[in-house]
Amino acid sequence: MGIPKDCTFVMNRGISTPYDCARHLSEWHMDSSALAVIDGTNYWDMHRPLHDNCTLELQTFTSEQPQQVNKAYWRTCSFLLGACALTAFKDSVPVILHSFPGPEIHSGSFVYDIDLPSLPDWQPSKQELMTLAAEYVKICRRNLLIERLEVSEELAKEMFIDNKYKHKQIPDIARNNVNGKVVLYRAGQHVDISKGPMVSSTGQVGRVNIASIHKLEGSINGEESHLYRFQGVSLPRSIMLNHFAYNILVDRAKKLNRARLPTKQSAQEESIPDQETQTLAAQA
């Protein structure tokens, strides 16, 4: 309250995060800030420790230039879709997360490709989609902070030993990273590989729909698989939209999203893991 003024924070190097700075400002800043901008150019996660003196800008979903925030949000939605699929199925149905392509908001839906080996021909009913969305909302309601973890290649391999797809990707990702580390993101119990950045917490996800699940024909590197493409659409909590307009978005998200399919038909020309394409998307 009062006149805005320039201020300087004295924080702990390597410990304090932009989120801590927001806590010094106000509760509103804490809840609504989605992404931080360091020195005007670097997009930084809210829960990633600061390493040096810098200028800090906190961006929300309604900032004037929200492109990067939107991308981070879309990426977070894909990431949480993986978490949601892992918890929603019964123990008798094994779920293996494959990957998600870089965030493309124009495509109209966020995507996660998931392998369900025990379900060769699954046609999800409307009820099942709603149940999935309910699981998603449950995760969002827990208001989990989304943390960034940097781990070594060996540790990452150990963590993803159950997941054959991710396990295979890790050496490649570590090689492409500057310091040979693998960047992971964590929300509650769920950990996934992603280039980042992501938004501050799951509580910032508002309205969400799992629009459709499409079976992807073809095979991955010649191996038989039952890959399904999970598609959803969602809006941040701070953005309100008329239900009619929102239904248009949901209807559009029901069509198959053709963003980088992992199966063989389209993967011949580019068989890069998702994290790399995300870098490309972030640079563009």
Next chain:
Amino acid sequence: MNQADVSKLVTKLRIPIPNKHRKLKNQKGPEGRLDKLRKTVTGLFKYERIELNRNRGDEARQYAERLISEAIQHGDCHKATMDAANFWLLEKELIHKLFKVLAPRFADYNTAYTRLINAPRPGYSRVPDKVVLELRGNPYPSLVNKQSNNRLLLHNVLLDAAKHDYRQSKYAEIAKNIPKTEETNKEKLMHKEDSLPVKNLNE
């Protein structure tokens, strides 16, 4: 019934006017009230944006609106308007600002000339409601973050993409129908040509 309707003698203000005036309680009585309001109106014209208590802000706003609307209507050669400006503006250089700067600025407005916005209030405190009173068209950054037209916001990006998609599908539909109609036209022509020689033969 020869009496003129008072409400038609003065220009109608574009802000809600309460039925009763506020007394703005003080020791000097009505004179003190006017002193307070004159100070506020002067401050508003000088700084273009001020923060104050709701009662005083809303009361001063009405006088400021009236003053601007008179200045626009009558200009600086009108004795009564000049006297009013002289009375309400304690700093005399602001009279020039009123006629030379503010009157031209607001001449084409079809909204109110001032804006009254609720200011934040510390929770659980017993302070009176605060407001921000400002002249429209001031040079400061906007106080309200209303950006429903920002095409970069997430929902607008999604809606624009959906619109584009819908249009493309419609164009594709139209493009599909075009060759068919041409063919049918050609067929019709063919039939006519076919029919003509027959007629000739008959003749």
